[in-house]
Amino acid sequence: MTGDQRVLLKLSGEVFGGGRVGVDPDVVQAVAREIAEVASAGVQVAVVTGGGNFFRGAELQQRGMDRVRADYMGMLGIVMNCLALQDFLEKLGVDTRVQTAITMGQVAEPYIPRRAIRHMEKGRVVIFGAGMGMPFFSTDTVAVQRALESRCDRVLFAKNGVDGVYSADPKVDPTATKYDELTFDEAISRGLRIVDQTAFTLCAENKLPMVVFGMEPEGNITRAMRGERIGTLVRP
Ligand code: UDP
Numbered sequence: 001m002t003g004d005q006r007v008l009l010k011l012s013g014e015v016f017g018g019g020r021v022g023v024d025p026d027v028v029q030a031v032a033r034e035i036a037e038v039a040s041a042g043v044q045v046a047v048v049t050g051g052g053n054f055f056r057g058a059e060l061q062q063r064g065m066d067r068v069r070a071d072y073m074g075m076l077g078i079v080m081n082c083l084a085l086q087d088f089l090e091k092l093g094v095d096t097r098v099q100t101a102i103t104m105g106q107v108a109e110p111y112i113p114r115r116a117i118r119h120m121e122k123g124r125v126v127i128f129g130a131g132m133g134m135p136f137f138s139t140d141t142v143a144v145q146r147a148l149e150s151r152c153d154r155v156l157f158a159k160n161g162v163d164g165v166y167s168a169d170p171k172v173d174p175t176a177t178k179y180d181e182l183t184f185d186e187a188i189s190r191g192l193r194i195v196d197q198t199a200f201t202l203c204a205e206n207k208l209p210m211v212v213f214g215m216e217p218e219g220n221i222t223r224a225m226r227g228e229r230i231g232t233l234v235r236p
Contacts, residue, residue: 005043006046006151006152006153007043007044007046007152007153007155007225008046008146008147008152008154008155008156009035009045009046009156009221009224010047010048010049010050010139010140010143010155010157010158011031011047011048011050011081012049012050012139012158012159013049013051013052013053013054013077013081013139014050014052014053015027015031015158015215016049016085017053019160020053021053023080025084025088028081028084028085028087028088030218031085031221032085032088032092034218034219034220034221034222035085035089035094035221035222036092036093038222038226039089039125041226042123043226044120044121044123045120045125046116046120046125046126046127046146046147046152047082047085047126047128048127048139048143048146049078049081049085050078050081050139051075051076051077051078051081051139053077053081054073054074054076054078054080055070055073055074055077056074057071057135057136060073060074067136068135071135071136072135074131075131076102076130078129078131079098079100079102079104079107079108079130081129082098082108082127082128083098083107083108085127086098094125095119095123095124095125096124096126096127097116097119097126097127098127098129099111099112099116099126100128100129101128101129101132101133101134101142102133108129111133113149113150116128116150117150120150126150128142128146132145138196138198138199140195140196140198141199143155143199144199144202144203144206144210145202147208148202148206148208152208154211154227155208155210155211156210156211156213156225157195157210157213158213158214158215158220158221159212159214159215160214160215163213163214163216163230163231164179164180164212164230164232165178165182165187165192165194165231165234166178166179167179167192178232179232180229180233181232181234181235182232182233182234183234183235183236184200184203184204184235184236187200187234194234195212204236207236209233209234210233210234211224211230211231211232211233211234212232212234213230213231213232214231
């Protein structure tokens with residue numbers, strides 16, 4: 001990959017918690033190391049983090065909470081992940097800016113797309129937090145939207161426990177096979193569910209290539225961000 005490439009990495013909240021509620025600093029540090037390696041090699045990097053390690057609005061709703069309020073809690077949880085990642089990136093000497101969709105001047109910049117692009121051009125990693133700032137959205141959708149608006153070349157979805165897109169759920173169907181590459185149309189005609197529907201549609205309609213890959217083994221984030229062919233590429 002050449003130095004002028006710009007990629008967006010989506011990290012789910014699960015990554016930050018190491019499978020538990022809250023943030024596991026060891027895990028975040030390891031992820032930061034991988035991002036730092038790529039950023040220092042000249043790739044422009046944006047990150048969108050999830051927040052499922054704290055709250056998921058839909059789950060809280062099932063347990064009696066108002067969906068809108070629960071979604072805002074979800075978005076606030078996301079910001080904590082962003083700050084943890086920023087901290088470890090800066091400890092590694094990587095200039096990093098967090099921009100949040102919900103304004104909170106003391107902890108982050110507001111979401112200003114043109115400024116985000118400028119940061120990346122200067123070699124800073126930009127972490128987009130607080131989702132879209134709107135209830136009823138998922139961070140997968142946010143990842144695609146931010147990647148489009150900040151003109152990224154690709155959006156990368158790092159997954160836990162699965163290393164790409166399969167013909168069926170490999171945990172259920174032992175005959176499932178992994179795709180190295182497929183088109184958006186093929187994914188639709190085969191009924192594959194890769195990311196949430198809104199995110200997928202946004203990606204397909206705007207012809208933004210998507211890579212789905214597994215976090216394991218260590219180094220995969222770096223490989224995917226560098227443009228090595230791992231996981232599954234879904235393309236126009
Ligand atoms: N959320 C939201 N609007 C957004 C993004 C996120 O309301 O634009 C809320 C929603 O409640 C969601 C939670 O934040 O469940 C955490 O995000 P998500 O579930 O996408 O995180 P992940 O599954 O990637 O950890």
